[in-house]
Amino acid sequence: MTIRLSHECNGDLPCSILCDFDGTISPEDTTDTLLARFALPGWETLEQQWLAGEIGSEECMSGQIALLDMTRDALDNCLSGIPIDPAFKYFVALAQRFSVPLTIVSDGLDYAIQRILDHHGLGHLPIIANHLEQYSERRWKLSFPWRDDHCRHASGVCKCAVAQTTKGRVLMVGDGRSDFCVSQQADHVLARGDLIEECRRQGITHTVFHHFSDAIPSLERLLHTPAREPDPTSFNPLMPWKTHD
Template identity: 30%
Template sequence: MTLNPMIFCDFDGTITENDNIVAIMKKFAPPEWEEIKDDILSQRISIKKGVGQFFRLLPAELKEEMTTFILNDAKIREGFGEFVSYTKRNGLDLVVVSGGMDFFVHPLLKGYNLPVYCNEAKFNEEKIRVEWPHTCDEQCSNECGCCKPSILREIGEGHYKIVIGDSITDLQAAKQADLVIARDFLQQKCEELNLPYQSFETFHDVIRILEQNEVKV
């Protein structure tokens, strides 16, 4: 492999077994969140618009209750700790790129010592407001929120780009990746669009795929 690898790993539904934003909505949001979710998945509205609408349904006073709930509810996918150790041992750059919110992403990843790109939830108004520190560059007009393809272009240039993910938020990044490791909705979209991918369920599978593809520095 002539280019040094860089691994871009999704968080919700990938590092964690469940989508944490969906878990929060199911627990705390009024029923109209379901229609917003359907609009996002069908690509009738952008991810940025939909996720912003999600959190505007929630009172800011729920911050502590939501944080406690998600830290107790979220489960890290099997093998993730071993995967992180594997990347560090082999000198592989691993970056977490998440459409999730800082108030749960950072606590759940505490101790892994990884660079993280995610959105920021603000609790200084009546309803929760989302800020987007990693918006789309001039090559992307999809209103991604946390724009994974823009991050790939910004820091992945000159690298062998590996994308690990599970959802619609990973699709545009997968289109510019050299290797896609997918499950669930992203896997379905890769099949629909004839994008090459390899499937995983645990991070033990991811390690095996990296070894089979001779991903090394």
């Protein structure tokens, strides 16, 4: 028997959606776009050290943002051209219709995410991300209000810590490395990109999507399927949904 998410399930909240931004809502990695356009030499070396596991994302991004050389106008002009998945607004509307909270949880840049969402009429969504600060006309730095000293990957935003403080069941939507760890804690994962293979490798309950036009019917199916009494012979409380590839 399959136990699925229901908007009538017990608890203060039926579930909460935690959604990645770069590579998920936006097809581009916003930070990489800014670095490629505005960074002084050296950011690629930091990127390679992070990919090799030599440094965490907090150290990597802090060093990379320190290399950005741009005015705020130049930043805003660049951000205005970064697209998002056009169906994401309908995904948000569906979540709102069922009173399911949706929070953007990203190891990216809060200012950039806010600016892009504002441009697409979605600026009301709550954002958890690293804090971008301007300290001179052309120079920038990061602070990390969502860091966690116990984060296994030394990330600027520990998505696992965010998930642990979220009420109700957690539906994680993501695509890449910053979502690998938290996907093991979520009740269900909507996965695209590299996260698909990670979920398969780890046996994580997930649904594959490639665009939010795919994710909308998956979310609707999860929200409409009533919760049932578990079959004691087959129910695994840690994996309440079956995988839909």
